[in-house]
Amino acid sequence: MSDLKTALGEAAAAAFAAEGLSAEFGRVTASDRPDLADFQCNGALAAAKAAKANPRDIATRVVERLKTDPRLASVEIAGPGFINFKLADAALSERANTLADDPRAGSETVAAQRRVVVDYGGPNVAKPMHVGHLRASIIGESIKRLFRYRGDQVWGDAHFGDWGFQMGLLIVALGDEGRGEPFMAEGEGPFPSESPVSIEDLERLYPAAAARAKEDTEFRDRARKATMALQAGRPGYRALWKHMHDVSMAALKRDFGALDVHFDLWNGESDADPLIPDMVEDLKRKGLAVPDQGALVVHVAREDDKRKLPPLLVLSSEGSAMYGTTDVATILQRRREQDAQLMLYVVDARQADHFEQVFRTACLAGYAEEGSLDHLGFGTMNGADGKPFKTRAGGVLKLGDLIEMAREKARARLHEAGLGEDLPPAEFEDIAHKVAVSALKFSDLSNYRGTSYVFDLDRFTSFEGKTGPYLLYQAVRIKSLLRKAEGEGAAAGAIAVTEPAERDLVLTLDAFETALSEAYDKRAPNFIAEHAYRVAQSFSKFYAACPVLAAGHETTRPSRLRLVETTLKQLLIALELLGIGVPERM
Ligand code: ARG
Numbered sequence: 001m002s003d004l005k006t007a008l009g010e011a012a013a014a015a016f017a018a019e020g021l022s023a024e025f026g027r028v029t030a031s032d033r034p035d036l037a038d039f040q041c042n043g044a045l046a047a048a049k050a051a052k053a054n055p056r057d058i059a060t061r062v063v064e065r066l067k068t069d070p071r072l073a074s075v076e077i078a079g080p081g082f083i084n085f086k087l088a089d090a091a092l093s094e095r096a097n098t099l100a101d102d103p104r105a106g107s108e109t110v111a112a113q114r115r116v117v118v119d120y121g122g123p124n125v126a127k128p129m130h131v132g133h134l135r136a137s138i139i140g141e142s143i144k145r146l147f148r149y150r151g152d153q154v155w156g157d158a159h160f161g162d163w164g165f166q167m168g169l170l171i172v173a174l175g176d177e178g179r180g181e182p183f184m185a186e187g188e189g190p191f192p193s194e195s196p197v198s199i200e201d202l203e204r205l206y207p208a209a210a211a212r213a214k215e216d217t218e219f220r221d222r223a224r225k226a227t228m229a230l231q232a233g234r235p236g237y238r239a240l241w242k243h244m245h246d247v248s249m250a251a252l253k254r255d256f257g258a259l260d261v262h263f264d265l266w267n268g269e270s271d272a273d274p275l276i277p278d279m280v281e282d283l284k285r286k287g288l289a290v291p292d293q294g295a296l297v298v299h300v301a302r303e304d305d306k307r308k309l310p311p312l313l314v315l316s317s318e319g320s321a322m323y324g325t326t327d328v329a330t331i332l333q334r335r336r337e338q339d340a341q342l343m344l345y346v347v348d349a350r351q352a353d354h355f356e357q358v359f360r361t362a363c364l365a366g367y368a369e370e371g372s373l374d375h376l377g378f379g380t381m382n383g384a385d386g387k388p389f390k391t392r393a394g395g396v397l398k399l400g401d402l403i404e405m406a407r408e409k410a411r412a413r414l415h416e417a418g419l420g421e422d423l424p425p426a427e428f429e430d431i432a433h434k435v436a437v438s439a440l441k442f443s444d445l446s447n448y449r450g451t452s453y454v455f456d457l458d459r460f461t462s463f464e465g466k467t468g469p470y471l472l473y474q475a476v477r478i479k480s481l482l483r484k485a486e487g488e489g490a491a492a493g494a495i496a497v498t499e500p501a502e503r504d505l506v507l508t509l510d511a512f513e514t515a516l517s518e519a520y521d522k523r524a525p526n527f528i529a530e531h532a533y534r535v536a537q538s539f540s541k542f543y544a545a546c547p548v549l550a551a552g553h554e555t556t557r558p559s560r561l562r563l564v565e566t567t568l569k570q571l572l573i574a575l576e577l578l579g580i581g582v583p584e585r586m
Contacts, residue, residue: 037084055081109151124161140346163269168227349377379452406436438468493558
């Protein structure tokens with residue numbers, strides 16, 4: 001079942017081929033002039049150049065062959081040799097009915113399904129999530145949903161930052177407060193099953209300890225030793241570590257849950273630890289890991305690098321495994337446990353060098369094939385000053401606080417618009433939450449992930465313009481229209497397109513597959529966001545121009561109802577792929 005653009009492209013390709021020209025010239029795109037045509041083909045110009053012929057002559061011959069196609073109302077030459085297509089109403093109606101019958105609303109699945117791990121979110125023990133984790137969560141969740149919807153087998157993994165120096169810092173900081181007994185003792189235990197620390201303790205201890213370690217070398221050394229002892233398996237430290245791990249995870253899950261972000265795996269950096277000793281031996285044996293000033297490194301720079309890439313640090317001079325070491329070991333783990341063929345890392349673009357080091361090491365060692373590892377970097381969310389977003393006081397904003405801020409704004413926006421006020425308070429709260437999440441997610445996902453954008457809650461929460469709340473509002477309008485139709489006993493029937501606004505809506509819906517495949521191939525959800533916005537806009541124009549419930553009950557009303565249902569189905573799929581939930585009413 002192909003979309004109209006593809007079907008026309010095939011017809012045009014055949015026409016070019018029949019004229020002895022390359023079928024590739026038959027590429028068809030949406031028209032630049034929707035007032036004149038639905039689709040266009042510019043191939044005659046390129047074909048003429050290649051054949052040193054007149055473009056209008058070629059276009060005339062191709063058009064002659066396409067003229068009899070019953071799907072076309074007209075096919076004409078414009079300007080120097082563009083071919084303009086206008087579809088027959090019957091062809092648009094047929095396509096609309098196909099979309100209406102299709103539970104996937106015209107979107108396809110991939111032919112070859114793969115096993116894919118999406119590594120995103122990137123939360124850390126003891127560090128509250130801040131706005132930097134927002135993009136990782138939002139984009140990663142959407143990528144996960146998209147890949148799964150296209151038919152791949154997908155695992156979302158939080159890759160919990162629960163290992164390394166930060167754990168040593170916490171252990172030592174807690175001990176210095178005279179707390180954490182009996183976990184600090186060297187023996188075998190047993191150790192209390194009750195956590196000696198709360199999330200508040202951890203959030204207070206970590207920043208202070210990190211700052212102190214920068215100045216105080218004695219403190220830093222003790223933290224390093226504690227890290228090593230933890231990694232070497234000291235029972236008290238391990239038991240304490242487990243408490244800090246669990247306490248953090250519970251708090252993190254709350255924030256992620258509020259954003260409707262859910263992981264299939266909560267594997268931590270620590271889970272890759274058991275693989276490290278053998279892996280280090282293997283890297284040495286292969287001649288890849290070499291000593292360097294007391295540490296162990298893998299040189300990954302290449303002759304043709306534009307910038308010199310530093311080596312991957314495998315073991316520090318104290319013998320501790322580093323961030324990159326756990327990442328390489330995690331690749332092995334994912335090969336073993338998920339048999340993953342593709343690993344996507346949705347992480348801040350500023351970690352590009354880190355991933356380049358890790359990926360090169362994994363490929364050199366034969367742990368992964370070229371192309372099976374991809375860092376989907378993203379830009380930063382900036383403040384009005386163009387720098388990464390900070391609170392007014394200059395600190396980093398906690399994710400939980402950001403969500404509450406957006407919710408507060410959403411409530412105000414709803415009141416302003418007089419929406420949801422007559423609904424029960426719990427439902428109003430749920431709507432405000434959904435509006436807030438849609439605002440945060442859509443404003444993020446409507447930008448190409450590599451671009452940075454400015455945080456502007458006023459604009460993000462508006463019910464007008466290219467925003468999440470605008471999309472929710474349109475979806476809710478459709479829902480309420482359909483509820484009303486049901487109440488009136490109005491039934492949907494076969495779609496018969498006649499009005500320009502109906503044609504436009506069907507053409508918009510027809511482009512769904514193109515948008516999804518582009519998002520999938522480029523690993524960039526903004527194509528879905530853009531499509532969802534177009535659907536909402538086309539619907540809004542349609543609704544203004546074409547009465548639905550008041551239309552002729554014989555054929556027009558059933559046709560329009562079916563078209564409206566189809567629009568809602570596709571819009572909801574798109575929003576679901578963006579991770580945006582829609583209320584029943586507002
Ligand atoms: N925890 C890391 C951080 O906060 C991000 C982890 C990203 N994923 C990975 N496999 N390294 O920077």
